[in-house]
Amino acid sequence: MPSYPNSERLFKAAQQVIPGGVNSPARAFRGVGGQPLFIDHAEGPYLWDVDGNRYIDYVLSWGPLILGHANPVVVEAIARAAKNGTSYGAPTELETQLAELVIDLVPAAEQVRFVNSGTEATMSVLRLARAYTSREKIIKLTGNYHGHADFLLVQAGSAVATLGLPDSPGVPKGATQDTLTAPYNSLEAIEALFKQFGDDIAAIILEPVAGNMGLVPPVEGYLAGLRELCHKHGALLIFDEVMTGFRVAPGGAQEYFGITPDLTALGKVIGGGLPVGAYAGRKEIMQTVAPAGPMYQAGTLSGNPLAMTAGIETLKGLSQPGVFEKMVQLTTTLCEGVSAAAEAVGIPLTTTQAGTMFCFFFNEGPVIDWDSAARSDLKTFGRFFHTMLERGVYFPPSQFESWFFSTEHSQEVVVATIQAAQTALAQIAGH
Numbered sequence: 001m002p003s004y005p006n007s008e009r010l011f012k013a014a015q016q017v018i019p020g021g022v023n024s025p026a027r028a029f030r031g032v033g034g035q036p037l038f039i040d041h042a043e044g045p046y047l048w049d050v051d052g053n054r055y056i057d058y059v060l061s062w063g064p065l066i067l068g069h070a071n072p073v074v075v076e077a078i079a080r081a082a083k084n085g086t087s088y089g090a091p092t093e094l095e096t097q098l099a100e101l102v103i104d105l106v107p108a109a110e111q112v113r114f115v116n117s118g119t120e121a122t123m124s125v126l127r128l129a130r131a132y133t134s135r136e137k138i139i140k141l142t143g144n145y146h147g148h149a150d151f152l153l154v155q156a157g158s159a160v161a162t163l164g165l166p167d168s169p170g171v172p173k174g175a176t177q178d179t180l181t182a183p184y185n186s187l188e189a190i191e192a193l194f195k196q197f198g199d200d201i202a203a204i205i206l207e208p209v210a211g212n213m214g215l216v217p218p219v220e221g222y223l224a225g226l227r228e229l230c231h232k233h234g235a236l237l238i239f240d241e242v243m244t245g246f247r248v249a250p251g252g253a254q255e256y257f258g259i260t261p262d263l264t265a266l267g268k269v270i271g272g273g274l275p276v277g278a279y280a281g282r283k284e285i286m287q288t289v290a291p292a293g294p295m296y297q298a299g300t301l302s303g304n305p306l307a308m309t310a311g312i313e314t315l316k317g318l319s320q321p322g323v324f325e326k327m328v329q330l331t332t333t334l335c336e337g338v339s340a341a342a343e344a345v346g347i348p349l350t351t352t353q354a355g356t357m358f359c360f361f362f363n364e365g366p367v368i369d370w371d372s373a374a375r376s377d378l379k380t381f382g383r384f385f386h387t388m389l390e391r392g393v394y395f396p397p398s399q400f401e402s403w404f405f406s407t408e409h410s411q412e413v414v415v416a417t418i419q420a421a422q423t424a425l426a427q428i429a430g431h
């Protein structure tokens with residue numbers, strides 16, 4: 001049985017100086033009980049905690065590390081770039097190179113503006129949508145999460161859902177008065193909002209595959225229906241692909257489903273483990289952004305050379321022939337193996353997968369929206385989490401997050417994970 005004395009000691013010290021001991025609530029293990037692991041180092045598919053325990057990692061820094069931890073090509077490129085200086089606050093060719101790679105991969109991207117996080121990307125892209133349409137209202141979907149900007153903290157997923165905070169204190173009422181909400185996967189609800197608010201709606205923003213209430217794919221025709229409704233009402237369609245970008249397919253969910261939004265928010269993989277976000281879209285719309293146009297948005301570290309370098313190497317790595325397909329195939333093998341293990345011991349499990357993202361809900365399914373996701377048995381999820389951790393498998397410490405796969409998760413790693421799941425699920429079922 002692994003023990004965690006060093007993590008426990010460090011967590012105690014951290015809580016004295018950092019609220020809750022963590023710098024982002026999702027990592028605090030509040031969704032599963034217990035205390036977070038403190039990490040010492042990582043390599044490929046593995047993490048080592050400060051007590052010397054090794055884990056197969058399906059968090060992967062909450063998605064960015066699609067080439068695995070400490071990928072030698074990425075790390076060496078960052079080290080080379082660092083020798084040239086860490087930040088200039090002036091343009092470099094690296095920004096153009098990463099923008100070109102993004103434009104090649106992501107169907108909706110004709111121009112790209114880099115920022116430093118997913119939160120910055122979504123708040124900026126919505127300012128752009130409002131500036132471009134001269135409308136103020138936006139639609140966001142229940143259980144979708146777009147970072148922690150005031151006006152988006154409404155019925156949000158991720159840690160907001162994990163901690164059971166319907167709304168956050170500190171968000172002024174005025175900030176959310178133009179945020180309309182609808183359930184994920186319901187076109188009727190969107191139609192009703194358009195009927196009521198018609199010409200005031202600037203945009204719909206959504207995670208095309210929801211990844212922050214667990215992983216919940218769109219039902220047949222949903223994304224196409226949204227595309228059509230936006231066209232009809234002169235509103236913009238915004239895909240928040242911070243999670244799904246370069247993960248559901250190399251060009252994101254928009255490539256996989258063949259639906260092109262007007263604007264896209266990106267993050268996570270685009271920075272290869274360094275802090276990068278971006279928003280991208282049709283040139284005609286992107287030309288509204290200063291200094292090309294009047295919509296102001298800026299950042300001291302935006303386009304940072306180390307972050308651009310990590311992003312460039314990561315996008316190049318995942319675009320090599322056969323790499324993505326192999327990852328998806330092994331992700332499917334893993335999902336099927338865990339599903340079969342649950343079935344064998346009579347535990348109801350709903351498995352969802354979109355490319356290299358996946359998730360297991362402890363219920364009969366189908367899971368199509370926040371209400372059905374929330375019907376997962378959270379107690380069983382928590383037991384599964386801790387039993388797997390004891391067997392050396394680390395995954396998001398919340399039912400309302402997605403699991404991530406990397407190029408470094410080999411067949412052998414997948415088999416080891418399935419074996420751990422078989423033992424853990426049998427133990428939970430009392431076999």
Ligand code: HOZ
Nearest residue numbers: 024025026027062158212
């Ligand atoms: N936004 C991440 C989950 N959807 C959480 C990030 C973190 O805790 O590091």
